[in-house]
Amino acid sequence: xxxxxxxxxxxxxxxxxxxxxxxxxxxxxxxxxxxxxxxxxxxxxxxxxxxxxxxxxxxxxxxxxxxxxxxxxxxxxxxxxxxxxxxxxxxxxxxxxxxxxxxxxxxxxxxxxxxxxxxxxxxxxxxxxxxxxxxxxxxxxxxxxxxxxxxxxxxxxxxxxxxxxxxxxxxxxxxxxxxxxxxxxxxxxxxxxxxxxxxxxxxxxxxxxxxxxxxxxxxxxxxxxxxxxxxxxxxxxxxxxxxxxxxxxxxxxxxxxxxxxxxxxxxxxxxx
Amino acid sequence: xxxxxxxxxxxxxxxxxxxxxxxxxxxxxxxxxxxxxxxxxxxxxxxxxxxxxxxxxxxxxxxxxxxxxxxxxxxxxxxxxxxxxxxxxxxxxxxxxxxxxxxxxxxxxxxxxxxxxxxxxxxxxxxxxxxxxxxxxxxxxxxxxxxxxxxxxxxxxxxxxxxxx
Numbered sequence: 001x002x003x004x005x006x007x008x009x010x011x012x013x014x015x016x017x018x019x020x021x022x023x024x025x026x027x028x029x030x031x032x033x034x035x036x037x038x039x040x041x042x043x044x045x046x047x048x049x050x051x052x053x054x055x056x057x058x059x060x061x062x063x064x065x066x067x068x069x070x071x072x073x074x075x076x077x078x079x080x081x082x083x084x085x086x087x088x089x090x091x092x093x094x095x096x097x098x099x100x101x102x103x104x105x106x107x108x109x110x111x112x113x114x115x116x117x118x119x120x121x122x123x124x125x126x127x128x129x130x131x132x133x134x135x136x137x138x139x140x141x142x143x144x145x146x147x148x149x150x151x152x153x154x155x156x157x158x159x160x161x162x163x164x165x166x167x168x169x170x171x172x173x174x175x176x177x178x179x180x181x182x183x184x185x186x187x188x189x190x191x192x193x194x195x196x197x198x199x200x201x202x203x204x205x206x207x208x209x210x211x212x213x214x215x216x217x218x219x220x221x222x223x224x225x226x227x228x229x230x231x232x233x234x235x236x237x238x239x240x241x242x243x244x245x246x247x248x249x250x251x252x253x254x255x256x257x258x259x260x261x262x263x264x265x266x267x268x269x270x271x272x
Numbered sequence: 273x274x275x276x277x278x279x280x281x282x283x284x285x286x287x288x289x290x291x292x293x294x295x296x297x298x299x300x301x302x303x304x305x306x307x308x309x310x311x312x313x314x315x316x317x318x319x320x321x322x323x324x325x326x327x328x329x330x331x332x333x334x335x336x337x338x339x340x341x342x343x344x345x346x347x348x349x350x351x352x353x354x355x356x357x358x359x360x361x362x363x364x365x366x367x368x369x370x371x372x373x374x375x376x377x378x379x380x381x382x383x384x385x386x387x388x389x390x391x392x393x394x395x396x397x398x399x400x401x402x403x404x405x406x407x408x409x410x411x412x413x414x415x416x417x418x419x420x421x422x423x424x425x426x427x428x429x430x431x432x433x434x435x436x437x
Binding site: 188193199203204212218246249260262 | 289290291295296309311313314317320321324327346348349352353356358368371376377380399400401432435
């Protein structure tokens, strides 16, 4: 059994391959989250993958590759989201590396690299990740999202510590990952939302809320309210359908127990 | 131009209406790309829900001691998913001005449409609420009689309790 770090902000890379993650080690989602970090540290060492790749994968929890020769960042279409900003065009995303860190993993030993998310051009959605050895910065539209510190030896040196300075990313378990306020009366309208791509009006008091970014599993929690009017009740319940990672079906019921159109709000919390 | 939506035509000219969330449009994404992405996901989710609900039903059925209530619920869920499946359904893009002026929260069940035709309110459709109101009125009328039939009143009341209307 591997000994996982007690807090994900204090990640330590495993010492040798005996600490590789086994599926049998993972019992809870929290352990899984820690295991992912552990795994990334192992990959960094064994596969000689660059620090940048490891950190990007960690940050995004999606497959992002960094070409060793060109430092070109490739992201799956429509999956890039940092600092609540989504980019769909990989051409608008760049990786800016400083000094002796590059995509092939030639990072220096005993060095802390500070990582900045920089929004250079808001209208065009241009986005870059900047790695700097200095904690001082003066980028336009920047946000420091964390830092990594390398070990004292090794070629390339392991990542010793990842510090997560950004509490708004999808990997945080405590945050609401999606919410919507909608008016289902008459021609339904979404009044405001976060991480919801659409609602489907399937019939009277019968709605599907579809998420923009899926949950990691179907075990997310939801809560909501339907607004009481003169003719409607205030009950909101889930349909008999399976809960899937990308959407949820809900019903609004009146006091008589039949479906009724109404304003409703819904929020969802879980792993993404 | 009002709210955008895509109307999918289901069996019996019933409708499912997908309404995009304005905030889901991404920076640098064209309006067309955004809408197509949102509609495509809504369609694929309807298939995933059906598959997952069928799987859950099968899983429950294969248990040595299946939960009858769960079985009934999941069977209804599968039926619901089949009835609202958007995959392969014809559709039209609409804005709020394309909906009938008399459309409101009382007559959603009567909203009908066909590909290429204007949406309409079909007043021949009797809604669940109207069916319930009929039974309620019948019960009220019975109770208002000088000598109401207790048996009839109880039967009507049971209908309401069981939602058998």
